[in-house]
Amino acid sequence: MHALLRIPVVLPLVATILLMLLVQSTRRQVSCRVGAPLDVESVDSIASVRDEVRQLRELVENDTHRRHEDKSLSDPPGESPKTVLVGLLTVPSKLQRRALIRSTYLQIKPPEVDFFFVFGTPATLEDARLLEWEQRLYKDIIIIDCEENMDSGKTFHFFDHVARTFPDGKYPFVMKTDDDVWLHLPNLAERLQSSPRQGTYFGRSVQDSFMAGMGYAVSWDIVKWISTDSFPGENKIGQEDAMLAWWLQRGQVIKNWISEDYEFYDDPSFKEGWAHDYTPGTILVHRLKNETLFIRASAHFLEPQKTTRR
Ligand SMILES: *[C@@H]1O[C@H](CO)[C@@H](O)[C@H](O)[C@H]1NC(C)=O
Ligand SMILES: *[C@@H]1O[C@H](CO)[C@@H](O)[C@H](O)[C@H]1NC(C)=O
Numbered sequence: 001m002h003a004l005l006r007i008p009v010v011l012p013l014v015a016t017i018l019l020m021l022l023v024q025s026t027r028r029q030v031s032c033r034v035g036a037p038l039d040v041e042s043v044d045s046i047a048s049v050r051d052e053v054r055q056l057r058e059l060v061e062n063d064t065h066r067r068h069e070d071k072s073l074s075d076p077p078g079e080s081p082k083t084v085l086v087g088l089l090t091v092p093s094k095l096q097r098r099a100l101i102r103s104t105y106l107q108i109k110p111p112e113v114d115f116f117f118v119f120g121t122p123a124t125l126e127d128a129r130l131l132e133w134e135q136r137l138y139k140d141i142i143i144i145d146c147e148e149n150m151d152s153g154k155t156f157h158f159f160d161h162v163a164r165t166f167p168d169g170k171y172p173f174v175m176k177t178d179d180d181v182w183l184h185l186p187n188l189a190e191r192l193q194s195s196p197r198q199g200t201y202f203g204r205s206v207q208d209s210f211m212a213g214m215g216y217a218v219s220w221d222i223v224k225w226i227s228t229d230s231f232p233g234e235n236k237i238g239q240e241d242a243m244l245a246w247w248l249q250r251g252q253v254i255k256n257w258i259s260e261d262y263e264f265y266d267d268p269s270f271k272e273g274w275a276h277d278y279t280p281g282t283i284l285v286h287r288l289k290n291e292t293l294f295i296r297a298s299a300h301f302l303e304p305q306k307t308t309r310r
Contacts, residue, residue, distance in 0.1 A: 049122075056131055056135070060135055064165060080110075083192050084171060084172070084217060085115075086113060086175045087176055100291060100294055100298070104302060108301075115140060121144075122143075142158075142161065144158055154240070155244060163224050173192050173220070174217065182285040182288055182294065184283055184284070197220070199254055201218055201222065201245075203215060203258075203264065210244065231250060262281075285297050
């Protein structure tokens with residue numbers, strides 16, 4: 001993905017679009033659809049995987065409904081209005097990264113942020129069971145109607161799912177992010193609270209043409225537009241971050257283009273490109289490819305005193 005991301009950095013927008021069309025035509029066969037064929041291990045029968053997946057979906061749906069019902073009875077005391085729903089697109093096998101995220105930046109998640117790990121349809125019995133158990137414990141799982149494939153339309157299905165599943169207007173913003181970042185949720189929420197809530201496309205722009213896929217947010221009107229206009233669904237295969245900008249530009253729905261050029265950056269150890277030292281206003285640190293880097297960032301943001309002492 002990062003190799004792909006670098007190509008548009010050296011090419012003008014026209015070339016980017018040509019590339020997207022090329023990628024799209026060569027990958028059209030890996031479409032994301034309901035009832036996609038399952039990649040089943042020899043010991044699992046297709047029927048038992050389907051059963052398990054059905055149960056997982058039902059569990060997630062039940063939990064989602066319960067959440068909405070609780071809210072509609074009356075706002076529980078201390079419940080703040082929401083600012084952003086964050087969806088982190090990942091795969092079942094990255095359990096250790098989820099454990100790290102839950103133990104670190106989710107510990108400082110403000111109440112106005114709701115956070116979910118987003119998966120395509122699990123392909124094995126083990127994956128489906130694992131996600132079911134995690135959902136029972138953490139209630140932070142979203143399953144979308146999509147095969148688990150990079151750039152196979154997962155981003156489209158995420159926004160579409162959110163638009164159709166959550167109450168209209170509950171979240172002024174919806175963010176998509178990846179599992180190789182450290183996300184500073186209090187800073188993110190604060191920054192979005194003071195941002196316009198119509199036609200907003202927020203992130204870090206690559207050559208003024210799209211917001212980098214490591215993390216970007218759009219306002220709720222854009223989420224609805226993605227879900228209701230036919231163009232995004234018909235053009236969902238390709239490099240997801242550039243594709244999204246292409247949809248929005250074509251639909252002329254961007255009114256506020258907000259690129260945070262300093263607070264979205266690469267890990268300091270990277271020493272090139274977008275890398276610089278950690279900042280107090282950090283929103284997102286990218287390229288945390290291994291657990292050492294992730295834990296170092298966590299130590300900096302969660303235990304600043306200890307980090308300076310060392
Ligand atoms: C979901 O809720 C329905 C209705 O309350 C219940 O019958 C069903 O067992 C629930 N499913 C799961 C997986 O919890
Ligand atoms: C993690 O990545 C950093 C930077 O590339 C490297 O210095 C470090 O040795 C890596 N740690 C592990 C455990 O692979």
